[in-house]
Amino acid sequence: MNNPCPVRIADIELDVERYELRRGGQQIRLERMPMELLILMASRSGQLVTRGDIVKALWGGDAFRDTDNGINTAIRKIRVALGEDPENPRHLLTVKGKGYRLEGLQVFAPQSPPATPPAAVRVLVLPFENKTDDACLDNFCDALADETSANLGMLNPEQILVIARTTAKCYQHTRKSIAEIAHELGLDYMLEGSLTRDRGHVRLRAQLVRCFDQTQVWSGTREMLATDALDMQMEVGAALAGEVSPALAEQQRRMLARRLPIDPCAHDAYLRGRYYWTRRVHFEAGFADHHGLSAEDFIRARGYFETAIDHDPTYALGYVGLSNVYGATATHGFYAARTGYPRAREAALRALELDADLPEAHQALAGVHYFHDWDWRKAEAEFLEALRLNPNHAETSRLYARLLLVVGREAEGQAQFARAEKTDPLGFEGSRIFGLVQSGRYEEVIKEYLAGGPSNHSPLVYQLLATAFEVQGLYKEAVDATVDALTRCNEFARAEAIQTVWTTGGYDAVLQWYLQNLLTRRQSGYTSPFLFAELYARLAKPDEMFHWLEAALADRSPRLCELRTNPWFRSYHSCKRFRNIEKRIGY
Structure with a gap:
């Protein structure tokens, strides 16, 4: 809106800056799409808003979407929020064959500018x-x-x-x-x-x-x-x-x-578990699973969290730690989602039962909704509640940013990455680059990395650089970044093997070596079918890729939730078979 001041529609107040709809000071819940449409119509100050205007503003003119049904649903939800009679509306009027008009708007400004609060x-x-x-x-x-x-x-x-x-x-x-x-x-x-x-x-x-x-x-x-x-x-x-x-x-x-906790020994165990959890979880899950990185830190963390709960069965943070470990080990490919995520959900709900205002517990439940349920609405609600309770929690901002990119809200997603960086200026370097990779901005990632000159980055940065280099066809650089990442994870033998295969056979040989390695691993234990789908996408073998995507759907592989932003599948976005798989995930 040109005027950011709140507007009133009868007894309803629309506060654009706060993104809220209120009646008598009480917030009225309204989903994102209807809220965006209401703001659009309010910005026209009673003028006609055509259906074409709505499609362009809300969907970017995407002709592949069922926009007619979407508009009708949004209009119905707005009328419910405003308390309108759909047969005889007073404020949200339908102009037959044209569009809609919002009447009876009152714009009001505060009597005096609010005092600027002191900086935190x-x-x-x-x-x-x-x-x-x-x-x-x-x-x-x-x-x-x-x-x-x-x-x-x-x-x-x-x-x-x-x-x-x-x-x-x-x-x-x-x-x-x-x-x-x-x-x-x-x-x-x-x-x-x-x-x-x-x-x-x-x-x-x-x-x-x-x-x-x-x-x-x-x-x-x-x-x-x-x-x-x-x-x-x-x-x-x-x-x-x-x-x-x-x-x-x-x-x-x-x-x-x-x-x-009641028992201080529980707190001691939780702190030790959180140390190992943090040290391992800040890897790119696809890279970690693809290269079979060790689960030792996850195992240690789980042991300490279980000890914390043994000391104090009412310690909510102990259950948060368990939820995090159960979910992350499934996402990082150590076992199937059906093994880990039901336990992650149970632990997160137990933590919330013990303390409904614990931000870490809301974030843990958001992770279950995101990676396992593929329910973006519920996941976002839990992320927002966690950030309301602790806006300084950079982990929540980082994961919420990933969800926002998945649902196409890139500006908001990048803002959340920036928020995480503000809270943790040095530690979230790799997370911001992760956002750029998810957005397909590979050249920016590479340019920024090269501009900084040689430096000692975190393993996550090199993991992401390996992806960006490969997508851009810079295969030597991709191998170098992969070797750097593995070396920083103490995987020296694997790093040396990949370097040798590259030197003797080139990048196709490296990808084939990856494939044989996955097939060997699959014979002795669980290996996510999503890994094979990614690798066949990189080998440009669509039939095999779709076969393994179907297997990943049946397995409910957690990383399918980010299929739309996964760099290995970008060239298949226009394919009908790929769009059908996206629909089954919930996009």
């Missing part, structure tokens, strides 16, 4: 430093700092923005001063901590520092017992929230009271 304070939780002689505590230090960041991130994001774990990790063991780090990241507060050993006792020390004058706002020392670690998280959160707003201090206390 930016907080960094540095990785806790292990100053003991026990290397086993390294993982615990990382996980404790990560969970502390997550707890602070649940506070009001308009007032507190927590820089995410992976960015903080880049400053581990740094010699830079607090002032230097604060300048580089634009920080207001920084939390740093360490584990020390004194007379046989391990102690946890931490301090919260205000960056501009380097004043110590809070400090604490505790014996390294699980219960004291929980107490310290509560104290530092309350101190930071109290600095910003007394109301936030009380909010933070209530939130942590819900998140923390």
Whole structure:
């Protein structure tokens, strides 16, 4: 709309900026397509909107869609939302043979411009430093700092923005001063901590520092017992929230009271499980499955999450961890979806039963709806609820962005990737590139990578670069990126074998080697049929590709949910057989 101010239709208020329809302050639920149509008609200020205008605005003039039925359905839903009598409408009028007109609009502006709220304070939780002689505590230090960041991130994001774990990790063991780090990241507060050993006792020390004058706002020392670690998280959160707003201090206390388990040992196990989960899940699932990367970290994570629940069967985060592992191991190809996703759903629902306001639980259930149910509407609702409860949760933004790209809302999807990057400026480099690959913007991926010069990127970046190079026909570069990715995943023998096959036989030989490797793996254990469909697409063998796509449908392979944005199938989008498969998925 040209005028972003809310408009009124009788007793209904349409707030375009908030994308809401309200009556008496209560929100009226309206699906995306009817809402877009209502906004379009409101923008015409009572003028005629033809059906051709609607098709162009809502579907981009796509003649392959059943637009007539879509328009009729959207009009009906708008009338229901407005409380209109369809036989005798007062505001949404049909101009027979032409289109529609929305009458009785009242545009109103606020009496005075709203005051600009102060910018959110930016907080960094540095990785806790292990100053003991026990290397086993390294993982615990990382996980404790990560969970502390997550707890602070649940506070009001308009007032507190927590820089995410992976960015903080880049400053581990740094010699830079607090002032230097604060300048580089634009920080207001920084939390740093360490584990020390004194007379046989391990102690946890931490301090919260205000960056501009380097004043110590809070400090604490505790014996390294699980219960004291929980107490310290509560104290530092309350101190930071109290600095910003007394109301936030009380909010933070209530939130942590819900998140923390009865048995502190459960929290300790959850932190250790989350460490291994995070280390493994940030791979591109197709690449990881195709090359048979190890499930060791997933197995360790699952063991720790099960231990957390054994210690406290009412610990909601423990069930979230299990849901994540069950779903991810199916998506990464270790077993069929029918084995993993029913368990993932059960665990996510149990977590929500224990705590309906836990953002991680809503994200876990969204993942089930996305990868297994292929129900975009339910998945989006859960993603939005998770982000409402914790807008700083970069993992949710990243996965929600993928869904948005799948359903064709690219601008919104890229905005969610940007949101994840804002929360985690360094750690989500690969996720943003993933979005570009999903959108088919391979040249941008390559150009950006080459412009940066040689650098030590994450395995995910090289995994995605291998795809972008191959699609563009840059086969040597594709092999180099694949070798780099595998080397960074400690798969040295496989990297060497692929390099040898490329040197002696070229890229066709590499693809054939991949195929023989998959066939061998299939003889000894589960191998996703979707992998064969992808590989035959890369070999330009459509008959075999469609055979395995049918098998993948029967198997309900999780990655079919992103078939539309999968780079290996882009050349088949106009094929009728391919469109039929898309319809069966739910596109």
